[in-house]
Amino acid sequence: MKKILFIILSYLSIYGSALAISEITLNEIKRPQSAILFIVDGFGSSYFYPEFSPSALDGSLLFKANTNNFTFGTRIEDIRTSHPVTGIAHSVIVTGFSDANEETVGYPDATIFDITKQHGFVNIAVMETGDSMNMRNEQDIILFAENNSIDEPLMPIQSKIAPEGVYDFMYEWKMKLPAYLDGKKGVDKYSAYNRWCIDAANAAALDMIKKHPSQRFLLTVNIAGIDSGGHNMGYDDYIGLIESLDSDIYPLYKTALENNIAFFLTADHGMSFSAINARRGGHSSDKYSTQLESLRIPLVILSPNTAPGIIGGEFHQEDIAPTLLSVLDLPDHLLYADGNVINVKNYATIFVKADPSYQVSLWNNGKKLSERSDSELIFAGLPLDSSYTLKATGKDGTFEEKVSLDSDKHFNFNKTDSAVNISNRKLITIILILIVNITGLIIIRRIKD
């Protein structure tokens, strides 16, 4: 390799020596420090992506929202949820597992939050929906809507070990909600409910950057007003709410852009309407759940290490979690994930798990670029479409792997935690999930009988 500009070694010791991680950055890359996962409940990409023309159940064509801010960055054109149901879809987003539900989110090593935590991140959330008990328990601190009522909002804070000052800050924002909603009704009120959440999230990100500049964080945001508006008001109001979001989201985009934060815009599911003058929409009942307008979701990524543009092909909601981890240069060790990384990053990363007594080295054209011993090693910043050799040397000899980098790669030189073991754990868990689901169905049938 010709241009090795510099090598940064950073060493994170987490959970003692058992999970020691070495991050080796080769070449000058622009990796995001933190991330914002912005989930808009009920936000169908059919209504604002330039490629789509939404239609109603009666076949009539629907007009689209006029938007400017949702389609820049790296945009995934065709990505869908298989389960247009709020709790399930949020669980799929954070686990990368196509059959996830709220219970799966609580399993160890199941979510993006487990991985970020293991790598020294703080998990912060402001969520109006999608905030199931297990989702809340994954956060270090969360401000959430207990009842999701715009008329009588109840917004508690749940906190474990939040960085200093964050609890007081969240409390301050919790108290600001009534002022946002005061004297408003209809579309304006739903829109204000969204705006409060966006402003609170933006202020939280800025506060973290100011008071804890070296602390990496994953900020999860969910706004509920577009989904609620779609359910309770007409199609024109739903479009009006999307257009308001288009301007309200801008300060949060700006914060991400100016502070080296990766921004992921997505939705749990879309929304369908029976006719252009329908006064109620839906997404999960039989009538609506198979409509493309309910299934298509946006995925727009704004990050210094992704190339702007449109990515074609068919993708699924479960691809979001591994893609988010890849952009952050974190390993896809999500225990149940069956989603795939969408190749949006402009370099590749090699993730290695190894016995800590092994010397792991990375070679290119016969030249050793780096050598470390650790239980986890992350070699980031490698040019795409290049070839490397990875060696692990220990008392049992030397293991060697040739790597062609068309995307991120994972290797395991750890005998006690082999890939086979991980597969077995996954298999056992899937069997357990099936047993729980089948038992649930039997109980439901008995209750019905």
Ligand SMILES: [Zn+2]
């Ligand atoms: Zn939803």
